[in-house]
Amino acid sequence: MRAPDRTEKIALLGLFALLAGGAFLPQWALFLVTLALAKGLVVLSLLLLMRTGLVSFGHGLYYCLGAYAAGMVGQLLHVGDAAVMLLVALAVSCAVALIVGLLLASYRGIFFAMLSLAFSMILYGLLVKSAALGSTDGFNITVTAAAGASLSSASRRYLLFALSASFAAMAAVGMHRFLGSHLGRLAPAVRDNELRVEYLGASVRRVVYLNTIIAAALTGLAGALTALVVGHIDPEMAYWTTSGEFVFVAILSGTASVLAPFLGSLLFELLRSFAYQYSPNTWQMVVGAAMLLVIMFLPTGLWAVFGRRGKRVA
Amino acid sequence: MARPIPLFEGLAILAIASAAGAQQPAGAEVKPVKIGIVTFLSGAAAGPFGVPARNGAELLVEAINAGSLPPPYATKGFGGAPLSLAFIDEAGGTTKQVSEYRDLVQRQNVDVVVGYISSGDCLAVAPVAEELKKLTVLFDCGSPRIFEDASYQYVFRTDAHAAMDSVGAALYVTELKPGLKKIAGINQNYAWGQDSWNDFESAIKALKPAVETTTSQMPKLLSGQYGAEISALLSGDPDVVHSSFWDGDLEAFVLQAAPRGVFAKSTVILTAGETAMARLGAQIPDGTVIGARGPHGVYAPDNQLNRWLRKAFFDRYGVAATYPAYHMAQALLGLKTAYEKAGSGAGQEKVIAALEGSSFETPSGTIRMALAKGHQAIEETVYGTTKTVKGQVTVVNVKRYPAEVVNPPEGMKTQDWIKASLKRTK
Structure with a gap:
C-alpha cells in the first residue's frame, strides 16, 4: 500500500512556517530564502519537463524574459507596482512559449535541450546588442508599490519574501494536483513510451506543448520575482550558464516530489553562499564536489533521503 | 598569467592583522576595521584585473597595518585601528553579487566594502548599499551611468569613469x-x-x-x-x-x-x-x-608612493603592478585619509562626510572626489x-x-x- 499523501499538507505548513518565521530571520537570510524560493519555481518547472522526459538547457529564455518584461514596465511605463510587473511578466513568457513551444514540441532528448538553448542564446544576443537597455550592464528595477499601496524598504523586503513563499506553495500544490490528474499522468507515460500514449488515444505533441507552456509560465514568474528581489537585471539571466545552473539544482533535488525543488534550491543557495565566504578562491570546487557526492550517493537526488525514511515508516 | 592562488598569503595577512589587534592593550577603544574586498578571483577577468587588484589590496593592507607606507600614510592602520580583510569572488553575475554583498554586510559584518570591476555589478550593488546604509567604495568599474543615472549617499567611486x-x-x-x-x-x-x-x-x-x-x-x-x-x-x-x-x-x-x-x-x-x-x-x-585607464603603471607619476608600490609589488608577486592594483590603492588610501580626518572611533556618517569631496595622494598622483556631490573621483x-x-x-x-x-x-x-x-x- 502507498503511504498517505501529505505533500499538500507539508506545503501549506511550510508556507505558514515561512510566513511566521520570516519576520524573525536576519535580513541576509530573508533575502537568500526569497531568492531560493523564486529559483525553486524554475526548478519545479524543470521537474515537470523531466517527468515528461525532457531536459531544457534554455530555461534562461523565460527567466530573462520575465525579468526584462518586469523591468520594461518600470523603465518605459514608469510603473513600480509589483502586481503589474508580475502579471506582465507572466503574460509575456506565456505568449513567447505559445510560439516557441510549437517548434519545441516536435523534438525530444538532446535536440529539445539544444533547441531551447538556442532560443535563450538568441535573446541573450539581442539584449547584448541593445545599448538602450544597458547592454551587458543591464539596468536597475525599483518596486515602489504593490497593488496600489506604496511600500517602505522593510515592508518591500517582507512583501517580496511573502510573495515568493506564497507562489512557491501555490505552485507546489498546483503542480502536485496537476501531476496527479489525468493530463499530468500522461507526462511520465510520454517519457516511457510515446507510441503507447498515442495508441491510447492521447496526443503526445499536445502533452509536450502544454507542459512547455506551464514550465515557461512558472519560469517567467520566477524571473520577474528575482528581478524585483535583486533590483537589477542583465542579459546574463538568458545565458546558458544560468540555464545550466537550474538543471544542476534540478538534478541535485531529484524529481521525486514537488517539494524537492524548493529544498534543493535552498540548500544550493546556502552552500554557494557559504562557499563564497569561506573559500573565495575555490568556491566552484566546493559546489562541484557537492554535486559529485549527490550523484554518487543519492543518484535520484536529495529527496531520496526523505523517500527512504518515508518507506521505512510506512 | 595569473599566479596560482596564494591562499596561505591571505591567511598570513589575517594572522598579521589579528596579531596587530592583539597588540592593543585590553580594553583599548580602537576597534579593528573590517573591509570586504570584491574582485574577480575566477573567470576571464581574474587574470588581468581581479588578481592584480586582490594582490594590491593584500600588499597595501599589510603595509598599512605595519605602518610601513611612505608619508603621508606612515601611521598604522586607519587612525590606529588595524585592518582585516574578507575576500569575495566577483564572478557569477549580478544576482549572486547582490546576494553576496548582503551577506558581506549583514553576515560578516564588514565596516566597509571595497570592490567591483564589472560596471553591471556596480550598478546592481549601489542601490543595495544605499538600502543597507553601508559605506561602499567602487574601485575599478568604468560606466559613467552609475552616478549619472542616480544619486547615492553611501556609495563612492575612487577611480575616474571610463x-x-x-x-x-x-x-x-x-x-x-x-x-x-x-x-x-x-x-x-x-x-x-x-x-x-x-x-x-x-x-x-x-x-x-x-x-x-x-x-x-x-x-x-x-x-x-x-x-x-x-x-x-x-x-x-x-x-x-x-x-x-x-x-x-x-x-x-x-x-x-x-x-x-x-x-x-x-x-x-x-x-x-x-x-x-x-x-x-x-x-x-x-x-x-x-x-x-589613467596615470597608472608605466604612466604613474614619479612620486614616493608610486616608487614604493612599484617595488613592493614586483618584489612580492614577480610582475609589474598594473592599473587595477593602482585603482585598489586609490580606494584604500582614500578611505585611510577619510577615517583619519573623521578621527578615531568616529561613526560611519563622519567617515562619509570626510570622504565626500576630499582629495588625497596616491601612487597615481592626487585624486579629487569632484563629481556627483563629491562621490565620484576625477584624475x-x-x-x-x-x-x-x-x-x-x-x-x-x-x-x-x-x-x-x-x-x-x-x-x-x-x-x-x-x-x-x-x-x-x-
Whole structure:
C-alpha cells in the first residue's frame, strides 16, 4: 500500500512556517530564502519537463524574459507596482512559449535541450546588442508599490519574501494536483513510451506543448520575482550558464516530489553562499564536489533521503 | 598569467592583522576595521584585473597595518585601528553579487566594502548599499551611468569613469595626426566595448566634424579569432584604429593584426593596452598608442608612493603592478585619509562626510572626489606611443591631460558634455 499523501499538507505548513518565521530571520537570510524560493519555481518547472522526459538547457529564455518584461514596465511605463510587473511578466513568457513551444514540441532528448538553448542564446544576443537597455550592464528595477499601496524598504523586503513563499506553495500544490490528474499522468507515460500514449488515444505533441507552456509560465514568474528581489537585471539571466545552473539544482533535488525543488534550491543557495565566504578562491570546487557526492550517493537526488525514511515508516 | 592562488598569503595577512589587534592593550577603544574586498578571483577577468587588484589590496593592507607606507600614510592602520580583510569572488553575475554583498554586510559584518570591476555589478550593488546604509567604495568599474543615472549617499567611486579614456584617446590621436580623416574601431560586443567606441567616436566627431568612420567591428567577447574583422579594418584604409580590447582578446588581436599590416598602415590606439604590455612586450609594434585607464603603471607619476608600490609589488608577486592594483590603492588610501580626518572611533556618517569631496595622494598622483556631490573621483589621464629599446617595450611622446580636460563638469552627463562642449574645453 502507498503511504498517505501529505505533500499538500507539508506545503501549506511550510508556507505558514515561512510566513511566521520570516519576520524573525536576519535580513541576509530573508533575502537568500526569497531568492531560493523564486529559483525553486524554475526548478519545479524543470521537474515537470523531466517527468515528461525532457531536459531544457534554455530555461534562461523565460527567466530573462520575465525579468526584462518586469523591468520594461518600470523603465518605459514608469510603473513600480509589483502586481503589474508580475502579471506582465507572466503574460509575456506565456505568449513567447505559445510560439516557441510549437517548434519545441516536435523534438525530444538532446535536440529539445539544444533547441531551447538556442532560443535563450538568441535573446541573450539581442539584449547584448541593445545599448538602450544597458547592454551587458543591464539596468536597475525599483518596486515602489504593490497593488496600489506604496511600500517602505522593510515592508518591500517582507512583501517580496511573502510573495515568493506564497507562489512557491501555490505552485507546489498546483503542480502536485496537476501531476496527479489525468493530463499530468500522461507526462511520465510520454517519457516511457510515446507510441503507447498515442495508441491510447492521447496526443503526445499536445502533452509536450502544454507542459512547455506551464514550465515557461512558472519560469517567467520566477524571473520577474528575482528581478524585483535583486533590483537589477542583465542579459546574463538568458545565458546558458544560468540555464545550466537550474538543471544542476534540478538534478541535485531529484524529481521525486514537488517539494524537492524548493529544498534543493535552498540548500544550493546556502552552500554557494557559504562557499563564497569561506573559500573565495575555490568556491566552484566546493559546489562541484557537492554535486559529485549527490550523484554518487543519492543518484535520484536529495529527496531520496526523505523517500527512504518515508518507506521505512510506512 | 595569473599566479596560482596564494591562499596561505591571505591567511598570513589575517594572522598579521589579528596579531596587530592583539597588540592593543585590553580594553583599548580602537576597534579593528573590517573591509570586504570584491574582485574577480575566477573567470576571464581574474587574470588581468581581479588578481592584480586582490594582490594590491593584500600588499597595501599589510603595509598599512605595519605602518610601513611612505608619508603621508606612515601611521598604522586607519587612525590606529588595524585592518582585516574578507575576500569575495566577483564572478557569477549580478544576482549572486547582490546576494553576496548582503551577506558581506549583514553576515560578516564588514565596516566597509571595497570592490567591483564589472560596471553591471556596480550598478546592481549601489542601490543595495544605499538600502543597507553601508559605506561602499567602487574601485575599478568604468560606466559613467552609475552616478549619472542616480544619486547615492553611501556609495563612492575612487577611480575616474571610463569616458576619460575615450576622450583622452581622441585628444591624443587628433594631436598626433592633425590631418586625421578616417577612423575605424574594433571593440568587444558588450557594454564596455560599445561605450568605449561610442564615446571615442563622438569625441572625435566633436573635435573634427569632418572625420569619417570606415568601420566599427564588434566581435563577441573572448572570440579570439579576428581574421574577418582585420580584413574589414584594412579595406577601409583608416588613419586610426581604436580598440578597447583587454587581456587575451588584446593579445590575440595584436598577434593576428600585426603580421597583416594593420599597425603599419594605421595608428592603432589601445585604450586598455597597459594590461597586456608586460606579457606581449616587444611584440607590440612600435608606434602603437597605449592607454592605462589613467596615470597608472608605466604612466604613474614619479612620486614616493608610486616608487614604493612599484617595488613592493614586483618584489612580492614577480610582475609589474598594473592599473587595477593602482585603482585598489586609490580606494584604500582614500578611505585611510577619510577615517583619519573623521578621527578615531568616529561613526560611519563622519567617515562619509570626510570622504565626500576630499582629495588625497596616491601612487597615481592626487585624486579629487569632484563629481556627483563629491562621490565620484576625477584624475588625469595619460597616453603614449610604444618604442622598443633593446628588446624592451617603452613609451615615448607621453602626454598628460589634466582631470578637468578629460572629465565632464559637475552636473553634466558625459554624452551631452562630449557632444556639446568638448571643442570648447580644448
